[in-house]
Amino acid sequence: MTTSDTVVPDRRKVREFARHLFGVYTSGVLTFMIDLGHRTGLFDAAAAGPTDSAGLAERAGLEERYVREWLGAMVTGGIMTFDAGSGHYTLPPEHAAALTGDGSKNMAPMAAMVPLLGRNLDGIEAAFRTGGGVPYSAFSPHFTGVMDQLNRRPLDELLIDAWLPLVPGLAERLAAGARVADVGCGTGHALVLLAAAFPASTFTGYDIAEDALDRARAEAAAAGLENLTFEVTDVAAFRPAEPFDVVFAIDAVHDQADPAAVLRGVHDALVPGGTFVMVDMAASSDLEANVGNPFAAWIYSISTLHCMTVSLAHDGAGLGAAWGRELATRMLGDAGFGEVTVQPAPGQALNLIYSTQRPA
Ligand SMILES: C[S@@+](CC[C@H](N)C(=O)[O-])C[C@H]1O[C@@H](n2cnc3c(N)ncnc32)[C@H](O)[C@@H]1O
Numbered sequence: 104m105t106t107s108d109t110v111v112p113d114r115r116k117v118r119e120f121a122r123h124l125f126g127v128y129t130s131g132v133l134t135f136m137i138d139l140g141h142r143t144g145l146f147d148a149a150a151a152g153p154t155d156s157a158g159l160a161e162r163a164g165l166e167e168r169y170v171r172e173w174l175g176a177m178v179t180g181g182i183m184t185f186d187a188g189s190g191h192y193t194l195p196p197e198h199a200a201a202l203t204g205d206g207s208k209n210m211a212p213m214a215a216m217v218p219l220l221g222r223n224l225d226g227i228e229a230a231f232r233t234g235g236g237v238p239y240s241a242f243s244p245h246f247t248g249v250m251d252q253l254n255r256r257p258l259d260e261l262l263i264d265a266w267l268p269l270v271p272g273l274a275e276r277l278a279a280g281a282r283v284a285d286v287g288c289g290t291g292h293a294l295v296l297l298a299a300a301f302p303a304s305t306f307t308g309y310d311i312a313e314d315a316l317d318r319a320r321a322e323a324a325a326a327g328l329e330n331l332t333f334e335v336t337d338v339a340a341f342r343p344a345e346p347f348d349v350v351f352a353i354d355a356v357h358d359q360a361d362p363a364a365v366l367r368g369v370h371d372a373l374v375p376g377g378t379f380v381m382v383d384m385a386a387s388s389d390l391e392a393n394v395g396n397p398f399a400a401w402i403y404s405i406s407t408l409h410c411m412t413v414s415l416a417h418d419g420a421g422l423g424a425a426w427g428r429e430l431a432t433r434m435l436g437d438a439g440f441g442e443v444t445v446q447p448a449p450g451q452a453l454n455l456i457y458s459t460q461r462p463a
Pocket of ligand 1: 239250251254289290309310311312315336338352354355359360
């Protein structure tokens with residue numbers, strides 16, 4: 104402090120923060136490079152073993168000059184290593200585990216979220232100034248495919264074996280034969296897995312996005328599933344002709360224009376004693392409690408860039424992805440549900456699994 108009350112910044116801290124900031128910007132552009140590596144198959148090619156830039160370009164069927172520049176970013180960005188003697192580049196096996204393969208550990212598909220969410224910065228800047236938001240349609244047609252890629256692998260590995268057992272009696276109910284819905288089902292992969300695993304049950308997926316449901320129908324048909332249908336529906340006006348025994352909502356409530364109406368609709372669509380399973384982001388409703396949560400900055404950022412703005416675009420509630428367990432639990436209660444169980448989603452640290460029943 105000087106004799107006046109002007110705060111003089113500590114020069115060392117300014118330098119440290121500037122370095123941190125540049126690291127943030129570097130991570131931003133490296134994310135584009137990871138997305139390119141995933142799209143072009145470079146990570147799979149690199150995982151096949153050390154090679155020089157020409158060898159890697161040949162393996163991946165790409166232009167060597169681009170591959171060499173990309174490798175420069177990968178090496179200096181701490182993703183690959185370089186041996187100057189042999190001129191060989193290596194993707195360490197531990198890094199290959201996080202960037203290749205069909206399992207949920209492959210984080211490479213997630214990189215596509217960053218360029219996708221950067222597409223509408225002008226519209227979001229305008230909304231900062233004048234209110235409103237950028238609608239789902241502005242993220243089309245890319246959103247459907249990116250979302251599918253983001254959730255497909257975790258669902259393959261975790262939905263049936265790790266998530267269903269968290270809800271006592273649910274797997275047994277599905278095995279015995281139940282009427283099941285998924286609201287905001289997107290490309291429907293969760294229901295494809297469930298319909299294949301529980302042939303005695305019938306499943307209906309609801310979404311407002313026709314392109315997502317086209318994909319969902321194609322996947323269900325390719326799998327030969329006859330116990331699964333999809334309907335284009337605004338789930339804020341969810342009034343099925345017959346009630347359901349179980350309803351799922353996977354990452355599909357917080358960005359609704361009218362989430363309270365969706366939760367009420369789900370409640371009313373269940374038989375008494377019916378189960379609602381909601382998968383949503385792992386956050387507290389309280390900012391202070393999110394400080395130190397390593398996922399929180401991601402959650403607030405994707406919320407500003409997508410989840411909150413698509414809701415506000417329709418004059419909606421704008422809950423945002425960090426609406427958090429306290430508010431979510433309260434809103435489930437307001438919709439008429441009984442006691443809510445909230446558990447971390449095994450294998451998916453970004454999510455919580457809420458389960459509750461319509462009172463009998
Ligand atoms: C974040 S995505 C999640 C999709 C899917 N459940 C998954 O896990 O991949 C949210 C989905 O909700 C859908 N959605 C948003 N508002 C809707 C509404 N009012 N009625 C029906 N679907 C809606 C979107 O089209 C999108 O497919």
